Amino acid sequence: MKKNSGFKYLKLAEKLQQLIINGTYPTGGKLPSVRTLHQEQHISISTALQVYAYLEKQGWIEAREKSGYFVAYSRLQNRRALPPVSNPAPTAAEVQVNEQLARLKFYSGMDVVSLVGPAPDSAILPAGKLRKALSAVARTYDDSYIPYGDIRGYEPLRQQISRLCLNWGRAISPAEILVTNGALEAATLCLRAVAKPGDTIAIESPTFFGLLLAIENLGMKALEIPTDPVTGIQVDKLEEAFRQKKVQACLLVPNFSNPLGSCMPDPQKEKLAKLLARYQVPLIEDDVYGDLHFSPDRPKTIKSYDLEGWVLYCSSFSKILAPGLRLGWVIGGRYQEKISQIKFMNSAATNTITQMMVHRFMEQQRIDLHLKNLRQTLNLQNMQMIKGIQEYFPKDTQLTQPGGGISLWIALPPKVDTWKLFEQAAAEKIIITPGPLYSSQPHYANCLRLTNANPWTDEHEWAIATLGKLINTQL
Template sequence: MKNLDNKDFLYLKIGHKIERQIQSGVLKLGDKLPSTRIMGQQYGVSISTVLQAYYYLESKSLIASKPRSGYYVTFSAHTLPDSPAMSNPDPNSILGKNTELIIDFFQNISTETVVNLSLGVPSEKLLPIAKLNKVLHEAIGSLTHGGTIQGDILGKKKLRRQIAQRSALWGGVLTEDDVIITSGCTSALSLALMAVTEPGDTIAVESPVYFGLIQLANTLGLRVIELPTHPLYGMDTEALQTAIDTNEIKAVAVISNFSNPMGNTMSDNSKKALVEIIEKHNIPLIEDDIYGEIYYGDHRPTTCKTYDTKGLVLLCSSFSKTLSSGYRIGWISPGKFKAEVIRLKLYVSSTTTTVTEEAVSLFLEKGRYDHHLRKLRQRLHANSLQFLVAIGKYFPEETKVSRPQGSFLLWVQLPAHIDTRVLYKSAVANGVRFSPGRIFTLQEQYCNCMRLSYALEWNNKVDDALKCLGQLIKDYK
């Protein structure tokens, strides 16, 4: 990975410094930035480099140019909607299903949708399609018999080694033998749940929680306890301890970095505390880190697996949210449950697709993945600010929105009288899709909430869609 002192990244160094000043309020709404000539002299760079920095800030809606006048700050954190409060699910409610609601949601996806704000993966416009096609052709040519021969049940060794090497970014020390390739992250989560639970067991999860996880739990006959979750800091570990004291918890499941749907990230101390709790009670922790590479800060956040000393953390992830959902390349580092996961994989799916494994491996090997991630993070961070500004402008004043520091999901809390299940039908009729909040829980809650995805190309059509959605909310009766 290139250092930011390199010439190619000088504009980012300048841009990030100005961005921090805007976010902290040192530069306030309406302030004029120094001219490109003065900034160039101050940093010892060319005017074109300063312009690149200003264009970067413009892409995030932090500044704007005025003809024959210069660049002005157009962003203020104080004008953005407040964050939602900590969730408060019923700790005694451990039964429930929302399968019919989710099926109805997916079966009624309009093919005439103009703007899809319920995307669970990045739009193809944010992905390196041409480069992926190139490595896919290379993969077919490099494999024996064009990849038609079944591969290793653990997955391609070269790919497992590259995933293990990347663990150093979050403080891990994985080896290729610690990693098993799966058919996407859902497959990894499924194998993890089956490895550590039996039908009738109880698991503890965040609330709101990724609907795919609770559907897996329902399918496997598991009971689910939803725990209070902070919109910034994640699962309440004290509530988890209370749940363990009063219930026989067989597993805990969490998205510790940029959770779906709330977007929160657990601090290092909270991750350590969570691992200490599960190790004290010998309870497996299933950690979904599928969004961990999409961070907006200076470094990748740690994982709970970083602090695992007893092999109780089963870390799951994939390349679906960063590279290609269609390639179905996920992975799991199952710790002490490796033998059981291998046994289950043999019965459930045997091996994964060798061609796409090779393609992803080549993409990582050639250094294209990190280059793509840098661009993806910049665009998604810019989108998040665009969405927050638009929501603050178009939605009712009482609206509250999460402030994720990574990923591409926003959790929106609307006035209490609004039912987003009803609102959804009106939105689809107007060419806009979102995810109703009720699908992210097994309890009767979050009916006035929605999840919005900003993993698409920002343009006037998206802005108009948010404006339309905001008006539908204001007109709701």
């Protein structure tokens, strides 16, 4: 992967980009003079000029005669329209994404430019520190990873997870936590605990195909609820479904969902938590992206407001440390005992070694600092991807503006067929995920999800430019 990081001026330019994004230099604000850069950064005047020329060309800043350089942000302010609130049919449907997914698989493992990554790229995850933690497990931990572990998970790790939960405002005891093979196992255990085949599960629309697949493979039905690309699921529409006794449970990603990137405002979460208790409907909350907020504050969770245990909270280390660890957890509320029973026969206790490894990592490293860096990097990559889309995609492309996470959702002009685009792109060795994958209904044929999970490179810019061309051939 090319990273464009060979040149001194580019490194500094990227740093300045980050400072613009994180608000150190606000829109319209003045940047350091060329002379200041020269002195403080120990670079030549000509390199300093190169830095600003580059940022200006990229549209991040503008030069004002005799005044210096200012944060332009004009391209990002010149935002594309948001996609509309979704409007799925108000009836439960059987899910059929397995077959569609098979069309994607063909390309896995091939040498392609993937724009579909479901987790942050390895390049921005703490591989070296995780390796050190693994080494420490081999060196200093006892052999208690040999026998079956505690079905609930390695206790020292559960203690650390309970500290993480404080970030969204709840004191969860380690005994309330069950460690799983990733959040996907957590979510399917929860589905099996709260519903049976034939039951209807309320979901956002669009929603991550992995969750649709879980519903499909468990023989359940999906009821898609209108969802706002900024504020998430429409709580009043969900309440309507509760009132009509249409759903047995909910499965939501309230924070920076895949693919919309929407984030329910905290008061909406509180309102929903109360509705769950009133209508006695369990809700599975998948919060794997909750820590990846671009603004300073971590959003709360629905679990934050759950007083009666109706929320089954799932999360994982996949999006913040390493997806390959396959470590997630569930706080099952009133369903915890049942979840634990299903876990026992689903895969017994989760392997202890990777749990010890993460425990060591968290003991030795400042995870808060790691998360801060990761968030800034994802924010930057998000901006870069948005700029690319704005540059190369048709003017009437609609585009989300997520406040966190790793997903961008794009609605192209209605004439565009993203499955056709997928085939055209695959011929160029570019992989995207077409919109229809994200629904149980025949929607989103003109939509696609892209990810900001990878460092922005020339290769990615080429891929976005190529997609833009392919889209234009369809118009």
